[in-house]
Amino acid sequence: MMELFEMMLTTSLWAAVIRIATPLIFATLGELICERAGVLNLGIEGIMTIGAMAGWLWVYQGGDLWGGIVFAAIVGMIFGFIHSMLVVYLGLSQHVSGIGITLLASSISYYAYTLLIPFSTTPPKIVPFSAFEVPILSSIPVLGQALFHQSALTYLSYILVIITFFVLYKMPIGLTIRMAGENPVANEAQGINVLLIRTGAVMVGSALMAIGGAFLTMSAFDAFYFGMINGRGWICIALVIFASWRPGKAFLGAILFALFEALQVRAQLIGADVIPYQIFSMMPYFLSILAMMLVARKAAYPKALLIPFRQGDRI
């Protein structure tokens, strides 16, 4: 127990926590924006996969790192656009369409990767984002080095939490987005095009998911592996519910989750002889289910989530 407590105070643990949390922050914010506008996006797992592949491929083909992030975001947007065409404009089942998007995006990722990258036993690598220290802030004991000696993408994720909060709660467009998810009829009464708002939210959200995926191949690791998203997208869906659709809580949720994940990985090394490592690996998934159980009863889903809107509808 003492050992665990001491570990909690090490910089390396918290640095790992932030590294694990970063893609989750991006993707959770992305899903949160979609759901706030009334659209469940189960394409998240596939969009993260294709974001990871696209961003990595851009750099592997000679592009620069930020170009790769932009490319990943654009690819994510395209899939967000397809999803919104199906569920926003045509009003189809958000569940089935989302699963379809996930299947399509991940199969295109694997197809493109197999096609463009010649087979080798060790996957080819790129030079990923390097960490840099933020002056002053990084000299805070323990947490300073963990929070402010990271890659630029991690700082971007902090900023995005603030921007998302600010836009959703302090700007008129944020109110419009939230209303599209709560009471779209009221939106329309104001002369606002609900379908357009929802489409925009889904596209922006999907771009964030793709960047979350790209973080994995361009910062956390330096190569693309098959199945590397490994359920992270689904975990983000649980995190959105856990965060009761609030950006700040989503950030804290992602950090909390990442803390357990980092401890789990360390516990694997300590307990390897006694307990099979798979038991530890299961923990993140159990934890997500547990988190949903804790909040499910009082979860205030956006009222128009999953409900298609047709112009001229009256409730």
Next chain:
Amino acid sequence: MRIKTRRNTPVWLIAVLPLLSIGVAFIIGAFFILWAGESPIRAYLALIKGSLGSTFAITESLSRATPLIFTGLAAAVAFRAKFWNIGAEGQLYCGAMAATLIGTGMIDLPAPIMIPMLFIAGAIAGCLILLVPVVLKTHMKVDEVVTTLLLNFVILLFVNMLLEGPWKDPMAMGWPQAARIIDNGVLPTIVAKSRLHLGIIVALLMSILMWAILRFTVWGYEIRAVGHNQQASTFYGISINKSVLMVALFSGGLAGMAGVSEVAGLKGYLTLTLSPGFGYTGIAVAMLAQLHPIGVIISAIFLAAIYVGADAMSRTIDIPNYIADILVAISLLSVLVGAMLTRYRIVWGK
């Protein structure tokens, strides 16, 4: 442009729709083949030859269709009641584990008793694991989409743990696989010199059974009613929780049977590569069949043929066999669009 509800849907439209969707998928898929620098016509001919071109190819397609019929039925039954069970993949492995548990020497009975026992055990295992999300949904209002999806990963890790630990077959030269199913439990092949086994007969029987249950029994009526309109169903006196439980029993059970069929029929032993995503493909199967149990048979065979054909094609032409997944995903999305056209029609102008 406006969208109007159709009073009645022409039957031909429902029948043609899945074919149209697959057609759309092949047209869009052609661009991916062009991207690979190959001729789509040559590639598709190779695909068709590889899936239907010989007796062996046809039996391969049918044996690939077997698990897809089970998982397709599992999705169809659940989706009818709007219970989003995306966990067929995990339930499949639970069925496979149950079959391995009792089929590798724990009991040894004559085949006519042993084989049904394996299927029943697999079905029970699939049901039990799905009960977790069901109870969480009915008693704690936890969304079943996420729980069923996350359990897939948990179950795969559990299988991995068994295969690297207590269940590892010492005779398997270090490969993580379980011991073979005993002879009396192995599903006999039904066409000589092929891998097509008894599982497909069971799958066909289950399709007919599910169709009859949905069509003629009170349970089936309740499942369909709950899917259509929950409020009206409650008003009519149908217990939503009871119907969801019923759906879960059928859906999880069917997915579990898919695992039994693969372990005892095709592979003979449990491995981590038992299912290349049959649970997820089952969703596409069910949607193409428009959730009709008999339609599931046809769409499962269609999609299986695409997979088998793509495997054959990737051996002769330099196109990654992931093209099959792309084709299936596009068919799923386009049948979704198409299904809307059977319920609504688009009116141009005012």
